[in-house]
Amino acid sequence: MSSDRYINFANSDMGRRLVKAVGLPTPMHLERWQAGRLRPVEGTLLISAGPLADHIRLFAQRLTDSLYSFGSDIPGATAWAAEQGPKLKAVVFDASVLVRPEQLKQLREFFQPLLRSLDHCAHIVILGLAPSTLEAPVAASTQQAIEGFSRSLAKEMRNGGTVQLLHVDEGAQDQLEGALRFFLSPKSAFISGQVIRLSSCTAQVKDWSRPLAGRKAVVTGAARGIGAAIAETLARDGAQVVLLDVPQARSDLEALAARLGGQALPLDICSAEAVTQLLEHLNGGIDILVHNAGITRDKTLANMPVDFWDSVLAVNLEAPQTLTQALLDNGTLNDDARIVLMASISGLAGNRGQTNYTTSKAGLIGLARAMAPALQPRGISINAVAPGFIETRMTAEMPFTLREAGRRMSSLGQGGLPQDVAEAVAWLSQPGSGAVTGQVLRVCGQSVIGA
Incomplete structure (x- = not known):
């Protein structure tokens, strides 16, 4: 059952009659x-x-x-x-x-x-x-x-x-x-x-039941939420997964890695040792790199402390830039690799009280567009996924009115699930999806924000 009570009510026998009588929308369980x-x-x-x-x-x-x-x-x-x-x-x-x-x-x-x-x-x-x-x-x-x-x-x-x-x-x-x-x-x-x-791409999927078989993936911010859903979906599709998150999330990270038959790597991606530790752990190269780790520290710009700005830019933008370049320079990213950056529709449209967050997410979109041409000769693709309102623990804690507005401001009239983001990442991670590069795929139900 969805956590969206309005959808549950609108799709019940009594609710269906009532919302139709008063002319309210009836979003469908997808x-x-x-x-x-x-x-x-x-x-x-x-x-x-x-x-x-x-x-x-x-x-x-x-x-x-x-x-x-x-x-x-x-x-x-x-x-x-x-x-x-x-x-x-x-x-x-x-x-x-x-x-x-x-x-x-x-x-x-x-x-x-x-x-x-x-x-x-x-x-x-x-x-x-x-x-x-x-x-x-x-x-x-x-x-x-x-x-x-x-x-x-x-x-x-x-x-x-x-x-x-x-x-x-x-x-x-x-x-x-x-x-x-x-x-x-x-x-x-x-x-x-x-x-x-x-665009043209020579790589092909060999087994549609396990399109990522034989490929090794790294997912940052993988201990819970959208990151965990991405890890689960990549593993479902046949990938060997390396799960990375902050040391404080070690227990969740190790439990998920054990369930998926993957590897857990507790690591602060902003630390001075992050590049060295990651390269040491990834002997043999990787085929999929998903930069999902991200934080929010919301304040209007007039009231934003320096550490709010610096920490969000460091985690959301600088770390993906640094780690991606290091993996490329070291030869750890294999030919025909797939890089997926977790952006946001707010990075396309802006959002009040999130100048730091939207700056970082817009920067990731720019990174995908800028790096794509240089990576194409090696068959490597790089894309950004831009989620809209996704039902997570974070959105569940939003004030009621903001949460309802976020859910209804899309053509589908509801929020998405972590699985929706994970499916998009898994598709962009397939061998044949090298046909898509330097682009932004919005997972937002056609939200009016940034439309």
Whole structure:
């Protein structure tokens, strides 16, 4: 049962009638990935026609047991007719061929008839091209227009539905399966209205049941909360995990490491010995580095003590910069490694009383963007994950009104769970997710903050 009492009430028999009578929103309990699940899509998947959609034909039947097509002949698929087929759990629309404004009407013609046929917690992915890659201004303008459509459609979704736009570069088509396995499944339950670009990447996932098998991961701030959820999810997906947290959290850290079959490393990442101790512990190299450790020391700038500013910048920004560079210089980060930085939507939008925190998180976003080009020749990706309101012990202690505002200020009308952040990190940690680098993935339910 969710800790969100409003959702629990609104989804009860009596609550459903009451909130409908007074016109209040009814957020839905989101579906999330469960152990033992066999397919990314448990329900009907509809795929449109188009050149990018043609690549999906090669693996579409690995995504679902119920496949439908619209405007194309996909092996094993049934032709879709609005209001005649089953409810749709997932939809892929190829918009890469839209290069003139008059073609944008195809968006309305495709989506309008099927919106009433969507199942609960449906996931829609629109495929397009990055406008910056198109020479013709009209074509670039048309593809940019699709972003506005996708973000607005995401805000119109009901019953826990989501919408994403994937820009697919030439040569990145073979990484569509990994992206769709994530964005069409409950693993992306709390992500909506996002635009992600896929570039070419030679690395591939060999076993979709354990996509991180054979890879070694380091997670900082791993003793509890989001960090613990990340460690658990990486281990679930096959990674060998090294869990790092402050010495004060040793008991929790060691208990989690024992449960996951990993290693515990009590370490203050801001200490003078942090680099030396980490390098000594990581003989043999690592493939995944997750900088999750972070602190808050909130005050308005007029009242902020020096130690509040210095400590937050040291933990949240300076330590990730220093440790990442040391691991690169020492050769500890292997080729095709994945680096994930834990940012925040407040780093994109700012937040009153958090100038130190938002400065540090914006700095992490800048680090991902700045380092990505230099790391690409080695196949290393670096990205930032920006959570919104996530249900943790910290948010549970917030004043009631602030907590409720944080929960409701998103298209999904609720807060996310640590698992939602962990699933995003796990996807970005996969071999094929080197197709995504220098980007920010918001896990915020399409929060209005920073939208």
